Amino acid sequence: MNDVILETHDLTKHYGGVFALEAADFTLHKSEHVAIMGDNGAGKSTFVRQITGVEHRTRGNIIFDGEEVSFDGPLAAREAGIETVFQTLALADDLDVPDNLFLGREMIKFKLGPFSILDYKGMRDATIRGLETTGVKIPNIRNTIRNMSGGQRQCVAIARTATFHSKLTIMDEPTAALGVQETVQVENIISTLKENGEPLILISHNMRQVFDLVDRIVVFRRGRIVANLNKEETDGQDVVAYITGAKTDPNYAMEGDV
Amino acid sequence: MANSKHGVGGLTYDTSKRHWPNEANVFIALIILILIFESLGLLTQGQSFLFDSKDRFDSIFNEQRLKIIILQVSIIGIIAIGVTQVIISGGIDLSSGSIVGATAMIAMSFAQVAEVNGRPNPKAIFLEQGWVDLPIIIPILVGLCCGIVAGGINGLLIAYTRIPPFIATLGMMVSARGIAKWWSKGRPISFPTDDFEMIGNGFGGWMPVVIFISLAILFYLILKYTVYGKHTYAIGSNEDAARMSGIDVRRHKVLVYAIAGMLAALAALVVSSKNLTAQSGMGVMYELDAIAMTVIGGISLAGGRGSIVGTVIGALIFGVIISGFTFLRLDAYYQEMVKGIIIVGAVVLDQWRQRNAATRA
Numbered sequence: 001m002n003d004v005i006l007e008t009h010d011l012t013k014h015y016g017g018v019f020a021l022e023a024a025d026f027t028l029h030k031s032e033h034v035a036i037m038g039d040n041g042a043g044k045s046t047f048v049r050q051i052t053g054v055e056h057r058t059r060g061n062i063i064f065d066g067e068e069v070s071f072d073g074p075l076a077a078r079e080a081g082i083e084t085v086f087q088t089l090a091l092a093d094d095l096d097v098p099d100n101l102f103l104g105r106e107m108i109k110f111k112l113g114p115f116s117i118l119d120y121k122g123m124r125d126a127t128i129r130g131l132e133t134t135g136v137k138i139p140n141i142r143n144t145i146r147n148m149s150g151g152q153r154q155c156v157a158i159a160r161t162a163t164f165h166s167k168l169t170i171m172d173e174p175t176a177a178l179g180v181q182e183t184v185q186v187e188n189i190i191s192t193l194k195e196n197g198e199p200l201i202l203i204s205h206n207m208r209q210v211f212d213l214v215d216r217i218v219v220f221r222r223g224r225i226v227a228n229l230n231k232e233e234t235d236g237q238d239v240v241a242y243i244t245g246a247k248t249d250p251n252y253a254m255e256g257d258v
Numbered sequence: 259m260a261n262s263k264h265g266v267g268g269l270t271y272d273t274s275k276r277h278w279p280n281e282a283n284v285f286i287a288l289i290i291l292i293l294i295f296e297s298l299g300l301l302t303q304g305q306s307f308l309f310d311s312k313d314r315f316d317s318i319f320n321e322q323r324l325k326i327i328i329l330q331v332s333i334i335g336i337i338a339i340g341v342t343q344v345i346i347s348g349g350i351d352l353s354s355g356s357i358v359g360a361t362a363m364i365a366m367s368f369a370q371v372a373e374v375n376g377r378p379n380p381k382a383i384f385l386e387q388g389w390v391d392l393p394i395i396i397p398i399l400v401g402l403c404c405g406i407v408a409g410g411i412n413g414l415l416i417a418y419t420r421i422p423p424f425i426a427t428l429g430m431m432v433s434a435r436g437i438a439k440w441w442s443k444g445r446p447i448s449f450p451t452d453d454f455e456m457i458g459n460g461f462g463g464w465m466p467v468v469i470f471i472s473l474a475i476l477f478y479l480i481l482k483y484t485v486y487g488k489h490t491y492a493i494g495s496n497e498d499a500a501r502m503s504g505i506d507v508r509r510h511k512v513l514v515y516a517i518a519g520m521l522a523a524l525a526a527l528v529v530s531s532k533n534l535t536a537q538s539g540m541g542v543m544y545e546l547d548a549i550a551m552t553v554i555g556g557i558s559l560a561g562g563r564g565s566i567v568g569t570v571i572g573a574l575i576f577g578v579i580i581s582g583f584t585f586l587r588l589d590a591y592y593q594e595m596v597k598g599i600i601i602v603g604a605v606v607l608d609q610w611r612q613r614n615a616a617t618r619a
């Protein structure tokens with residue numbers, strides 16, 4: 001087996017007449033961190049939504065971990081090992097940390113259809129292990145999400161990755177709403193993932209963050225991938241030129257072809 | 259594993275720490291209310307509200323009053339249990355009172371004795387020995403099915419047409435009342451079998467209380483310890499998050515409303531059995547009393563917060579108010595006025611508490 005964890009061919013999504021995503025060919029290698037950049041409405045989030053099964057693609061293939069996949073929904077993607085930290089935090093404010101981590105895939109002590117009994121202790125222990133591996137600091141995991149800071153919330157969302165040993169993590173602007181210190185905390189967690197060799201797709205507008213954290217930058221513009229740049233061979237100005245359309249690359253799909 | 263040291267910096271993850279539960283506040287409110295009636299009673303009536311003041315040494319409490327307090331709220335309390343889980347899921351159910359009416363009529367028609375005033379009951383069966391009563395299981399099953407179907411329709415409408423729960427259950431409220439009147443063309447149905455009478459009068463009249471408390475315990479456990487409960491809280495807390503986490507939100511909502519309908523139907527069986535008759539006007543305003551009990555019990559109308567414990571205490575507060583006013587020999591008119599004020603006050607307090615919690619964090 002090769003070392004490619006995720007591959008898309010001709011991935012396309014139309015909303016009625018709007019071409020939100022057009023023929024995206026994308027490759028992600030194991031233990032690689034890739035940033036997706038682009039202007040608002042460039043198709044970054046649409047791209048992620050097709051991969052994670054939140055929406056159903058118009059056409060194209062997705063090959064994940066060596067197998068062609070077609071997820072019915074985010075849960076199927078999650079079960080296959082793709083963990084997504086959404087732009088809008090997918091957390092239930094009135095539940096505590098273990099409840100949120102295990103939402104939709106609770107540990108069961110006794111199976112009884114919808115009235116299956118929850119294994120609270122098992123979930124708590126697994127949560128603590130997950131938090132420890134990511135280095136997330138949350139003083140009281142029994143606290144409800146409502147009573148937590150933005151950074152802590154984001155950390156909880158990210159901690160899902162570690163708790164479930166996912167094969168691929170996708171983060172959609174994880175630090176957009178965070179303060180300086182909280183951003184650093186989240187970036188540290190991302191670095192930890194890198195050290196552990198876990199692949200990551202990071203959607204971000206923050207140029208410094210992208211250059212600090214990832215190996216490769218893929219630029220979206222008007223629903224198409226317009227550039228695929230190795231971090232060492234590019235700079236901020238170059239990336240901005242692709243994002244704004246000042247620079248175009250007809251052979252964007254060729255790796256390092258800049 | 260109560261505590262675990264964090265790898266970096268020795269930070270402690272405390273899994274046992276709990277917050278001051280909201281139910282404790284509601285319980286304090288109940289105690290204060292009892293104290294008010296107690297002191298008003300001593301001042302104006304010269305007798306105690308809850309304690310035995312007749313110098314009988316065999317009991318401390320005024321058992322008669324305690325029985326009335328809990329008995330008069332247990333039927334609506336059964337409905338309130340169903341309404342609680344609906345409200346926790348972020349919805350509302352206005353149809354429970356009408357479901358009580360419709361279910362009472364339909365179930366009672368199957369619970370009638372075989373021969374009423376010498377004429378055979380149309381639902382009775384004819385065997386060799388003559389007209390025979392239907393076994394009690396038939397009216398119970400028919401009644402519960404009525405509730406499940408009505409509640410299920412509520413749930414299907416809310417989950418699949420995406421109309422607001424307020425509208426869907428308002429429609430059911432009007433329609434189910436229509437069914438209650440249509441079933442016997444507006445005539446009351448009486449003369450249930452002896453077995454059926456037991457549902458509301460068994461255990462020396464304590465049966466409604468027994469049913470209420472058992473259901474309260476059952477649903478407390480369900481909401482706290484099962485996947486069903488967890489998902490109910492999750493949906494009420496953040497429906498989008500629940501959906502993105504892979505919870506089948508629509509199926510769950512149908513289940514929540516169907517269970518609420520079933521509990522309303524159970525209340526209908528109890529009330530019609532207790533009164534030995536069913537009328538199409540049964541259960542009018544029950545839905546609002548049930549919602550009021552949950553709101554007083556600290557269940558947030560925004561969804562996601564509250565528990566059955568709160569609802570039970572809310573129901574007791576309701577019972578104390580009604581008994582208290584009777585005890586003070588005040589008109590029933592004042593009762594309703596004060597009830598209204600307490601409902602609004604409970605929501606205001608809840609909001610205020612929310613804001614406080616938000617600024618502390």
